[in-house]
Amino acid sequence: MTHSSILLPNASHLRKKGKIVEILKIQTEVLIAIHEFLYQEELLQLMPVIVSPITDPLCHPVYEASIKYLNQRLQLTKSMALHKQIAISTLDVKGIYIVSPNVRLEKDIQSDNHLLEFSQLDIELRDASTLEFMSFMEDLIIYMLAKVRDRCKKELKILGAEIKIPKKPFQVYSSWDLRSEFGSAFKSQITQREADLFWITDFEREFYDKEDETRRGHYLNYDLYYPEGYGEALSGGERDYEYEVIVRKLEERNQSLGDFVPYLELAKAAMLGPSAGGGLGIERLIRFLTKRPHIREITLFPKVPGEPIFL
Numbered sequence: 413m414t415h416s417s418i419l420l421p422n423a424s425h426l427r428k429k430g431k432i433v434e435i436l437k438i439q440t441e442v443l444i445a446i447h448e449f450l451y452q453e454e455l456l457q458l459m460p461v462i463v464s465p466i467t468d469p470l471c472h473p474v475y476e477a478s479i480k481y482l483n484q485r486l487q488l489t490k491s492m493a494l495h496k497q498i499a500i501s502t503l504d505v506k507g508i509y510i511v512s513p514n515v516r517l518e519k520d521i522q523s524d525n526h527l528l529e530f531s532q533l534d535i536e537l538r539d540a541s542t543l544e545f546m547s548f549m550e551d552l553i554i555y556m557l558a559k560v561r562d563r564c565k566k567e568l569k570i571l572g573a574e575i576k577i578p579k580k581p582f583q584v585y586s587s588w589d590l591r592s593e594f595g596s597a598f599k600s601q602i603t604q605r606e607a608d609l610f611w612i613t614d615f616e617r618e619f620y621d622k623e624d625e626t627r628r629g630h631y632l633n634y635d636l637y638y639p640e641g642y643g644e645a646l647s648g649g650e651r652d653y654e655y656e657v658i659v660r661k662l663e664e665r666n667q668s669l670g671d672f673v674p675y676l677e678l679a680k681a682a683m684l685g686p687s688a689g690g691g692l693g694i695e696r697l698i699r700f701l702t703k704r705p706h707i708r709e710i711t712l713f714p715k716v717p718g719e720p721i722f723l
């Protein structure tokens with residue numbers, strides 16, 4: 413059998429060697445520093461969930477990614493948002509984390525910052541507020557950046573990348589203010605303009621992010637952004653956990669209750685509790701630290717939306 417090489421051009425990074433060794437060394441040190449910080453903070457690490465009857469519905473369109481096993485339809489994990497909330501409600505600990513692989517078969521995204529398969533550092537803190545979670549993440553990021561700057565001097569020099577340590581507290585913008593200043597494309601505008609990491613708060617999105625009880629239509633959630641045009645780093649929020657509220661929000665979003673049966677059963681049995689969390693994209697973080705023009709450059713097996721997959 414003969415084969416044509418329509419896929420091989422997509423894999424030029426495997427041949428040209430690039431600076432992938434330095435990039436992966438930085439990724440290794442990033443993960444070690446993150447584990448160190450979370451260990452000191454006494455969070456427990458959970459193993460990832462890959463298939464489950466439920467997953468994050470997301471708030472943008474993706475192709476279905478599921479498999480049938482016996483009589484069940486199992487979803488490939490889009491994020492562990494629902495499992496994290498269930499875990500922290502079940503375990504009497506300060507917080508949990510997972511380095512979690514996610515599959516999102518993007519439909520119409522063209523960007524230098526998306527992969528169909530990626531990993532996020534998912535964290536959930538028990539009883540935490542928005543401000544407490546944001547402060548926790550700032551400490552984590554400052555700790556990790558200082559360690560990587562220290563431990564990867566040679567690699568950063570080869571890559572021509574400098575690590576600047578941000579000061580706490582990071583700047584916070586409301587999405588409402590940014591929308592009125594920049595219009596609907598505010599995210600790409602503001603990430604170009606800023607010189608340090610910053611937060612954007614209060615987005616209307618997935619049903620599990622907590623709505624502000626005193627201001628309906630406003631949300632206790634946040635995104636962390638990189639400066640210099642590197643875009644979104646983390647998204648997360650405080651969680652709604654009361655059955656009636658969750659059902660109302662699913663209905664408002666025209667989402668089928670049948671897609672969330674085990675989660676709704678736990679909510680109905682009052683087995684969900686207050687927490688806040690978020691997911692930090694690992695590949696995006698490495699791209700930002702190594703200052704690569706496209707996220708494909710920091711992984712050996714990139715899966716870029718709209719392109720055939722080589723490996």
Ligand code: ASN
Pocket residue numbers: 468470490491493532534647648649689690691692
């Ligand atoms: N990581 C997000 C969260 O924890 C969910 C997501 O990735 N869509 O809220």
